[in-house]
Amino acid sequence: MSDIQHAIEEMFSERSAACPCCGATLSPEMLRDLLRQAEHLQGEHQAFRRLTPGAGGMLIDPHAHMIARTTDDYEAMAASGVVAVIEPAFWLGQARTNVGSFVDYFSTITGFERFRAAQFGIRHYCAIGLNPKEANNRELADAVLDVLPRYLGKEGVVALGEIGYDEQTELEDRAFRAQIELAKEFDLPIMIHTPHRDKKRGTRRTMDTLEACGFDPARCVIDHNNEETVEEVLDRGYWCAFTIYPSTKMGNDRLAAIVERYGPERIIVDSACDWGVSDPLAVSKSARIMAQHGLDEATIRQVVYHNALKVYGLNGEMRETDWLDPAPVDQRTLYGGNSVLRGQAPRVEQDNPDRIV
Amino acid sequence: MNDRHRDSPPFPPDLPDHATASAWVHWQASRSAWQDLLQRWLNARTDGSWYARQCQYLALPTEIGRPMDLLFRTIGQAPRKLGKQDLALNDAERENANALQAGFNASRWSVDQAARVGMILAASSRLPNSTVFAALLDELANHGDIQEQIALYQGFALYPRDPALLRRAGEAIRSGIRPVFAAFALRSPWPQAMLTQSMWNQMIVKTFFLDLPLWPVQGLAERANENLGEILCDLIAERTAAGRSLNPEIWRLLALCPGERGHTRLRQRHAGSPAGSHEMHALQLAARESPHADIRSLAPAGPSGIAFSDEWAQLTQWQE
């Protein structure tokens, strides 16, 4: 028992106390719980502090729907050490009714969103693809598949994704297979969205299809994994990503346990932050919790940075030099002369609210 | 390929048809000279043969395949195939460029940007007129990533001076993406030659809102107008009331086209600025360029033949 805990025990023993801010009664049980939380947090901070020196503190969030996030999120992510994000194309919560909506969406995540991220010192990349939900609208799906080739060769497109299955329908299967062929044609890695319902069998079917189409597992990330799917995904040679959801599904502690058990090889962590309840700081929190679990720095770095860089760097569109030492033309046009290496602050003109006019 | 979203309604050209048609023929002649120029620049810096091959494909009047998809693909691949290093033109190359097209300034272009502009020129060789060319630009811009848009708008320096392109130009001015706006507005002879007065004024005022320098805009004196002077007076008042700073280049513009209020503003500011201050330097520099004798009299006689752009570049700390 810590000194503080001793002191609390002596002061209150089994008596209750009044909360200093709202006056409500705090039971001894509640007090102990508060204390546990405080110590937990302190432990995390200490572990994280041990982690940072020499590591550069650089993080990649390889799955983030930034068009749904605010500038506060960008600021917080940059402050937490995120140097690059990958924004995969997905649905928008609301079904789209025509191909023009997709065109504008793809143009947004290769255009304006890249500019927006750059203002906060974050390099923005994306994956382009037709998501399985909207693949179920056959006519629309055909039109989108027609327009995809225009985007797949673009600068900063690091994968074809998110694709895969949602309800595992025939139409989803059809769009999935067509896009695997496109990925081969454009020499792109694939980012897989695994279904949330019927996950285990859906994930297995996804891998079966990829292999039936002759796609190399070493060029493919299977995302949204859990304890039930991790083993087979790793065994079959895929990259295995975990999305950290704040309350349900995969949490930070469970990820740490998985890394303890399977090691850091081919394991990736992401926030998949979007319009729903999600945490854009999930990657840095995961790093902290892994440190608290006693995982060594090299292991953690591999999971929160190097693995994503390796697989999403396969087509040459995402390189470490992009943020450490960007091309002069990118510095001029997008990054206001900043590079992480030189430690310049990103240019966000605090005194000019008119910058986006 | 799905063609539905490809056909944009043509911008109604203001010129009579025959004038537009002959302007297009004339432009096609210059286009090949610029393409040769870009090819030479690229040969000297990178694998020019890949670029040359792509341009040949793009110029083929092919029936097969998807010519637009080829253009999207080659433009997309340009940085990967050729690199993104600066063109870093030497003096001879700069002069050469300027001789072919007055005001053409590629001093901040990169290799991939030059290639992308070259590819657009190559693809336009098989087009019948400016209206179709404008539709091609629309298609590219609407599907373009950020660096592709930047290259596309830099290319305006070499595009036909045809009203059919004004609608696309308007999108550049409207853009909320600062480097996209800058690619169109700065270091290009096209805006001053083509924009309507209201478009010109919007563009100029927006450079202040985007914290961009003004001196790289070509034709400031030629396009100065009283209407702009009025807008600037209001902007100065607005910023002053809010206690916010202003790019001092605004004095230069105001001195070029002061209405009654502008005259008063300039004289007041001149009287209120401490000698030797940054602002006084700006005001005096501005006054020297003014077409109005009473404003010129605010500045001590300077050396003749002063290179104003250099002076303003040094004076303003505003970075692009």
Ligand SMILES: [Zn+2]
């Ligand atoms: Zn997903």
Ligand SMILES: [Zn+2]
């Ligand atoms: Zn997602």
